[in-house]
Amino acid sequence: MHILIGGYTKHESDGIYQFDFIGAGNEAHLEQRRNVVKVGGPTYFQKDGDFIFTIKNEDGHGGIATYENGRLVSQLLHEGSSPAYVGINKDKHLLYTANYHTGVLAVISYDEKGQLTLLDQVKHESRALGPRPEQVDSAHPHYFDQTPGGHLVSCDLGQDRVDFYDFDGQHLTHLASYQNEDGFGTRHLVFDPSGSYFYVAGELSSQVNVVKFDEENWMFQNVATCSTIPASWDQHNGAAAIRLSKDGKFLYVSNRGHDSIAVFEVQDDHSLKLIQRISTYGEFPRDFNWDEDEKYVVAANQNSNNATLYQRASDGTLALLVKDIAVPEGTRVLFTD
Template identity: 30%
Template sequence: MGDTGVGRAFIGSFTSAGGRGIIAAVVDGETGGLSETGASDALADPSYLALATGPGGTVLYAVSETEEGAVAAFDVDGPSPRPIGARVPVCGEGPTHLALASGHLVTANYSSGSVSVLPIGGAGEPGAATGVLQHEGTGPHPERQRGPHAHHVLPDPTGRWVLAVDLGTDRVRICALDTGAGELSLHGETALRPGTGPRHLAFHPAGSHAYVLNELEPTLTVCRWDADAGVLEPLGETSVLPDGVEGPVYPSEVVVSHDGRHLWTANRGHDSIAVLALDESRETAELVTTVPCGGRWPRDLALDPAGRRLYAANERSGDVTWFDIDPDTGVPHRAGSLAAPAASCVIFA
């Protein structure tokens, strides 16, 4: 039996590449199917989204992945997202990701290699940036690692730490957020293998381990996470591609199943979803198989709230494809798709 009821989803897209901005959709709980209800192009290139639910309703936040870099808030109670106030500069260039942390927004600014902090007001509107933590360093890749490139930022499961994944310096930075001042301070750094280009990170549901997906080499780095000490310890790497794959492949997103038994990655270029099995120790990931992503250039993956379906935002084919997940093997099976030009991410309310 499928889930019953209707949920909501929101899709980000690149307006500079023909996208429609932020697309709102309803989710059929029985089939997982998406049906568009409206869209807003009020913000340029809203490449990544985040949701917050409070007493006043649900607020959607988006980064504007542009040279000047900004965030904006949207009221999503109606069929189409409606801006709440004006866009707010992040004081960083090319933000690629944002997350909610203790009443603040934090953004990963790829082009400038920094992480910004913005407070959230009483109506859900973002305020002016109160802190910008600049990363430093380089990596061995001659083009992609000439300087820092913060790509992903998120709080750990305890909410005590904020982790920033930097593709340009092969490091994950662990930071503490001063909620009073609205500033991040560097607590520690974890160096990964030079040249791997870490892009995104996902925690195991138990909170004891984290999995870093690398973009410049198609591998996954398994790490142990000590939340008390704020220490991330690399344990080993696993390929997210089968042997013999040729041509450039750029992994983009990593997602862990709700039961902690499986993990999926999106692989651009190979245009696949990799299925990996996690053992009971959570410290070994084994590639099970890869399946077609249902389109081209999968930039993002997301689980539905029940953890029964996987959704791929395929940027270059312009669609979001959904898959039913085999609960025993973790293998996704294509179930449908929705047209979404230049799709960059998908999230669920």
């Protein structure tokens, strides 16, 4: 098993790094850090076989690129900022990108050689911007990926909104929207195993909103909202990554500022009960992820250039195994074979 970590390349980083996962239980640790893809700004990426599909910036241009065994295969770059998120459908060979700065959502196909083709894109117009300073300039889609029913969904931080789309193979069509509270800062979401609920991370409010969801009739019910940080916390914080265990019983959210992972137990009514907040032993944890069996978790701390390894217990809680794993400017974590 390996772990890939990539992120910004503003200081020391050369792109995407790979670690070997060694041992098990309390002896588990990461070894042999090596730069496997030299690329500018791989703040998010996906993997399919030998292909890594990554965000890329180069000489004032941004976009997405395919690398195979460290070699550039294909790229789609445009003038200006690169996307913030990449989703993937491995069965259909489709990628979904959300560009925080330009407001553009895109669907891109890739073939068996990794060649990329833009299929369609839409731009979020700035119609109902939120009240916070991070929102008043424009729409800011931060997430674009699949729904349980085969549609697509985006999170717009600038407009506190979740938008749903149909994609017929050629064109994107808007279907419905769910509106979060003003200033929520809609960033990322996850769906429960039944597909009847989703959990939205609010970056600017440091909250999670639980929503009951009917994908056939596009009906939404606001179930509950809870904080990811202590009530006494009065410094800056931004909620970032959100993960739900495959059994739907435990939800995890990273806090950039409080520098922690909040662990929630999902109740019978799908509301959330906080059961743990654990330090990430570093600064600004943008992403964390786990292995296929969800036994181990790695969090990347962007500002302190380190990652942290945890073991996950059957009750959902995390226990520290190793901290201070050196890796520069990490914003994306992915376990691989």
